């Protein structure tokens with residue numbers, strides 16, 4: 296189905312929730328990206344399902360969380376961006392140690408909610424600046440923990456509008472990813488921890504946050520680690536040892552504190568970030584024979 300023929304239909308049926316040609320730079324932590332043809336912000340699951348059935352057959356759809364792992368190209372996105380609002384940010388206790396979280400809840404809110412309910416095991420989420428939807432797709436984690444270790448199930452909707460519950464046992468999670476189809480939109484997830492004393496949970500959270508502050512830069516326009524760590528090696532060290540520290544393209548640079556964090560100084564273009572990524576990858580390959588794999592996602596069209 297052609298996008299233009301969809302637009303008229305969508306405009307008439309979802310006028311409050313659809314936005315056309317809106318710039319995406321506010322949807323990514325890099326603060327970069329051209330316009331999206333359509334942005335859809337569903338009010339609830341029923342509306343999302345109805346929307347997907349209306350556009351059935353059109354597959355150029357991307358869901359965005361808070362964009363802390365996504366570089367959006369300068370040419371924007373020639374398709375439909377789905378962005379969840381408040382109605383997907385619910386949090387509740389299913390039983391004494393099991394939490395259900397909407398896909399747009401911030402990871403740190405889940406961690407705080409677990410603390411308030413004396414549930415341990417979710418403290419690491421306080422160090423990840425994304426949403427639950429993004430965390431599942433990325434199998435996000437740090438300091439030896441990741442989403443796969445606390446997940447019970449994911450509730451998702453496919454591009455045909457069908458709702459599914461997928462159990463953790465049926466998902467293959469790996470380092471910074473999973474095998475769940477790109478045609479699935481996660482709407483909520485269920486996590487399980489263990490009961491513990493509030494003071495102990497709080498201490499663990501504080502320690503992790505402190506550690507994170509020491510290890511990584513903050514208050515900058517970045518999407519965190521650009522490349523995945525290859526087997527047993529650290530990407531930041533390979534980048535540093537290959538002589539890439541200090542490399543600059545336009546207003547895109549590599550953080551001095553953490554060589555795997557690439558940053559928009561203020562006026563970079565996505566093209567500059569992508570150019571910097573390619574240069575670093577080539578240099579590391581040339582010096583070490585290792586081909587770094589991207590951790591961040593790059594979406595959209597080049598100009």
Ligand SMILES: Cc1cc2nc3c(=O)[nH]c(=O)nc-3n(C[C@H](O)[C@H](O)[C@H](O)COP(=O)(O)OP(=O)(O)OC[C@H]3O[C@@H](n4cnc5c(N)ncnc54)[C@H](O)[C@@H]3O)c2cc1C
Pocket residue numbers: 324357358359360361362363364365398422423424425426427428429430431432433434435436437479480481482511512513517518519520592
């Ligand atoms: C300063 C900083 C520090 C970071 N530290 C860490 C860290 O310690 N560990 C770590 O793992 N990551 C880290 N990250 C990366 C990032 O925060 C995580 O990958 C995070 O989970 C991404 O969530 P998001 O909502 O921002 O996802 P987005 O960037 O919006 O999206 C990421 C991917 O998830 C998909 N997605 C998002 N929501 C949904 C949904 N509802 N359904 C289906 N697919 C969806 C998107 O399509 C995209 O493919 C860091 C980033 C920054 C900026």
